[in-house]
Amino acid sequence: MKTLLGLDIGSHSIKLIEIATSGGVPQLLAAGSIPTPPKALQSSLEADHQAVAMAIKQLMKETGAKSTSVVLALPESQVFTRVIEVPPLSPRELSSAISWEAEQYIPLPLDQVNLDYSILRDAKETGTDKMDVLLVACPKTLLEKYLAIIELAELVPVAAETEIIATARALSRSVAGIKGASLLVSLGAQTTDLAILRNGVLAFTRSISAGGEALSRALVSGLDFNVNQAEEFKRTYGLEKDKLQGKIVTAVKPIMDTIIGEMKRALAFYIEKHKDEKVEVTLLSGGTAKLPGMVVYIAQSIGMEAQLANPWVGIKRDPRFAVLDKEGPTFTVAVGLALRES
Ligand SMILES: Nc1ncnc2c1ncn2[C@@H]1O[C@H](COP(=O)(O)OP(=O)(O)OP(=O)(O)O)[C@@H](O)[C@H]1O
Ligand SMILES: [Mg+2]
Numbered sequence: 582m583k584t585l586l587g588l589d590i591g592s593h594s595i596k597l598i599e600i601a602t603s604g605g606v607p608q609l610l611a612a613g614s615i616p617t618p619p620k621a622l623q624s625s626l627e628a629d630h631q632a633v634a635m636a637i638k639q640l641m642k643e644t645g646a647k648s649t650s651v652v653l654a655l656p657e658s659q660v661f662t663r664v665i666e667v668p669p670l671s672p673r674e675l676s677s678a679i680s681w682e683a684e685q686y687i688p689l690p691l692d693q694v695n696l697d698y699s700i701l702r703d704a705k706e707t708g709t710d711k712m713d714v715l716l717v718a719c720p721k722t723l724l725e726k727y728l729a730i731i732e733l734a735e736l737v738p739v740a741a742e743t744e745i746i747a748t749a750r751a752l753s754r755s756v757a758g759i760k761g762a763s764l765l766v767s768l769g770a771q772t773t774d775l776a777i778l779r780n781g782v783l784a785f786t787r788s789i790s791a792g793g794e795a796l797s798r799a800l801v802s803g804l805d806f807n808v809n810q811a812e813e814f815k816r817t818y819g820l821e822k823d824k825l826q827g828k829i830v831t832a833v834k835p836i837m838d839t840i841i842g843e844m845k846r847a848l849a850f851y852i853e854k855h856k857d858e859k860v861e862v863t864l865l866s867g868g869t870a871k872l873p874g875m876v877v878y879i880a881q882s883i884g885m886e887a888q889l890a891n892p893w894v895g896i897k898r899d900p901r902f903a904v905l906d907k908e909g910p911t912f913t914v915a916v917g918l919a920l921r922e923s
Contacts, residue, residue, distance in 0.1 A: 584610065586651040586736065587918030588637065589744070590727070593617060593770030593793070593868065595636055596912055599646040600896070600919035607923045608897040612905055612912060613644035622656075625726065634733030641734075652918040653727055653741040657767075657774040657788040660743045661687050661694070661718040664785055666711040669704035675714070687718045694718040701782050715783055717743060740921055745774045745786050747917030751892040752864055753781040761861035762851065765890075766844060766879075767913065768869035770794050773840050777851050777860065785851055789843050793869035795836045803832030819873030841882045848883065866890035866913035892916035 582603040589596040599611035618632040640646075663686055670678060679698050680691055687694065701713040724741065731738045748767050756763045762779040770793045777785040793815075800811035818824035820833070848860055863885055865876060870889055880887035892913045893905070905912065 583922055584648040584650070585739070585919050585922060586646060586648050587654075587747070587915040587920070588651050588731075588736075589654040589747070589912075589914040589918065590622065590633065590637075590730070591617060591769055591868075591914075592622060592656075592772075594911075595633070595640060596915040597637070597640045597644055597646060598912055598915040598919040599644070599648055600916070600923065602920075602923040605923070606897060607895070607920055609893075609899075609902055610648075611644040611646040612902065612915075613640055614911065615640045615643070625722075627729075630726065630730045631733055633730050637730070637734040637736070649735070649737050650739045651731060651736045652747075652921045653731065653738055654744045654747055654914050654918055655719055655723065655727065655741050656772070657744045657786075658772045658790060659720065659723050661689070661716075662743050662745065662786045662788075663716050664701060664783060665714050665716050667714050669710065669712050672700075675700070679714075679716075682714075683716055683718060686716060689718065689720060691718075693722075694720055695724055701784075713782075713784070717746075719743075742918070742921070743786075744769075744914045745776045745788070746783070747914045747921075748774070748866055748890075749776055749778050749781075749783055749917070750920055751913045751917030752866070752890055753778065754895045755864065755891055756862070757781070759861050761859040762855075764844065764847060764860050764863040764885075766840075766863060766865050766867075766870075768792055768840070768865060768867040768872075768875070768910075770868065773843070773867075773869075775843060775847050777847060779855075779858075784855075785847055787843060787847060789839065791836050791839045792867070793872075796833045796869065796872070799833045799836050800829065804828060815872065817873070819875060820878040821874040837878065837882075841879065844879070844883055848885075860885065863887040864890045866892075866910040868911050870910040871907075 584601040587598040594614045596614045600607045621629040621632045697717045703712045765776045767774040774788045797811040876887045890913045891909045
C-alpha cells in the first residue's frame with residue numbers, strides 16, 4: 582500500500598489530503614484545511630516560512646495524517662506552463678532540443694528555472710507533422726522557497742507540480758465518460774487557472790490574476806463595504822441577480838468579465854485548432870467556485886454546460902468524510918496531488 586500527502590498551499594488557505602492506494606483503488610485517509618498565514622507566501626524571510634510550516638504541522642495534527650511523503654502544488658501564476666508544438670523527434674532528440682524550444686517561450690533565463698517537459702501526444706496521435714509537448718518552467722527561487730517550508734514542516738517532498746496539472750488529474754475520472762473535451766477552471770483567491778482537457782490529456786493552460794479576493798475588493802469599492810462585510814455579502818448573495826437589487830452582480834461584473842473573457846479565449850483557441858471537435862462541459866473548482874450562482878452565471882455567459890468539480894469520483898471514503906461532499910471544489914488540487922502515484 583502506498584500513501585501520499587497532497588499539499589496545496591494557496592494564498593488564502595492550505596489544503597491537505599492523504600490518500601492510500603492498494604490494488605489500484607485510492608482511499609481517502611485524511612483531509613482538512615487551515616488559513617494561510619497572511620502575506621507569508623510573498624515573503625522570503627525565514628520567520629514567514631516558519632509560520633507557514635507551523636500551520637502545516639497544525640493541519641497534520643488536526644487531520645490525523647500520518648504519512649510524511651508529500652506532493653506539492655506550485656502556484657500556477659508563478660510557474661510557466663505551456664503546451665507547445667514541436668516537430669516529431671525521438672525522446673533523445675527532444676531532450677537535446679527542448680532547451681532551444683524552451684528559450685522561445687519562457688520569459689526567464691533558463692539557468693534560473695527548473696525545466697521539465699513531457700510528450701502529451703506524438704505525431705501519430707495529433708494526426709499532423711507536429712507533436713504536443715507540455716513545457717513547465719519553475720523559477721528556482723520559487724521551488725527553493727516551497728522546499729524550505731516543507732523541510733521546516735518536517736515532511737519529505739517527493740514531487741511538485743502546478744495546480745492545473747493536479748486539477749486535471751483529480752478531475753480526469755469525472756470527465757472520463759465525456760466524448761468531447763472539457764474546460765477546467767480553478768477559481769482561487771488570487772488567481773484563476775484554466776485548462777482544456779481532452780481524453781485526459783492537457784491541450785491548453787492559462788493563469789490570470791483575478792479570483793475571489795478581486796471580487797471582494799470590487800464590493801469594498803463599489804458598495805462601500807468593509808472587507809469583512811464584503812466577504813460576508815459575497816458568500817451570502819453571490820452572483821444571484823435578484824439579490825440586493827442586483828447591486829452585487831453589478832459591482833463584480835468587471836472582474837467576472839475578465840474571467841469569462843479568458844474562458845472564451847481558451848475555447849476559441851481550442852476550436853480554431855481542433856475544428857471538428859467540441860468542448861462539452863466546464864468544471865469549476867477552487868473556493869470561489871462555491872459562490873452562490875457562480876455555476877449558472879458561467880454557464881449562461883459562455884453558453885455551455887457547467888458543473889462544480891467533484892474530485893471524489895472513484896475514491897473510497899468512510900462515512901465520516903461525507904461532510905466533504907460539497908467541499909470538492911476546494912480540495913480538487915490537493916486530491917490530484919495525492920493521486921499522483923495512484
Ligand atoms: N462559499 C463561498 N462562497 C464564495 N466564495 C468563497 C466561498 N468559500 C470560499 N470562497 C472564496 O474562495 C477563495 C479561497 O479559495 P481557495 O481556498 O481555492 O483559494 P487559494 O487556493 O488559497 O487561492 P489561490 O489558489 O488563488 O492562491 C477566497 O477568495 C474566498 O473568499
Ligand atoms: Mg488555489
